[in-house]
Amino acid sequence: xxxxxxxxxxxIHEEALEILKEVGIQSYTRFEExxxxxxxxxxxxxxxxxxxxxxxxxxxLEDEKKDKLIERIKELRKKLGKExxxxxxxxxxxxx
Numbered sequence: 367x368x369x370x371x372x373x374x375x376x377x378i379h380e381e382a383l384e385i386l387k388e389v390g391i392q393s394y395t396r397f398e399e400x401x402x403x404x405x406x407x408x409x410x411x412x413x414x415x416x417x418x419x420x421x422x423x424x425x426x427l428e429d430e431k432k433d434k435l436i437e438r439i440k441e442l443r444k445k446l447g448k449e450x451x452x453x454x455x456x457x458x459x460x461x462x
Contacts, residue, residue: 367458368432372423372439373400374451375407379421382451385438386423389431397422407450420450426458 374382376399386394399419403409409416427435432455439453 367461368427368429369456369458370423370425370427370432370435371454371456372425372451373402373420373454374423375410376419376421378442378446378451381442382421382423385435385442386425389434389438391425391427391431391435394423394425396424404450404452410450426461 372382386392398421399412400422401411402420403411407418410418410420412419425435436453436455439451442451
């Protein structure tokens with residue numbers, strides 16, 4: 367199993383949910399408004415000067431679904447360019 371962490375601009379939340387639906391993912395944990403600075407997207411700090419914020423989803427998946435999810439995230443990155451969505455894949459050893 368894998369743990370996928372998806373960080374994305376809150377402006378594309380509906381697109382992120384649509385990808386989960388297409389891949390058949392029903393379970394996830396979401397952090398609604400997080401702050402950060404990316405190389406391409408710049409500061410998302412939720413302040414007056416840098417008002418944008420991100421969301422983060424954490425999803426435990428079987429390898430097959432992980433591959434489908436990552437492919438769809440790559441497609442979304444191509445479509446959006448600088449708007450901001452990234453996925454990180456980590457090994458998942460145990461769920462208790």
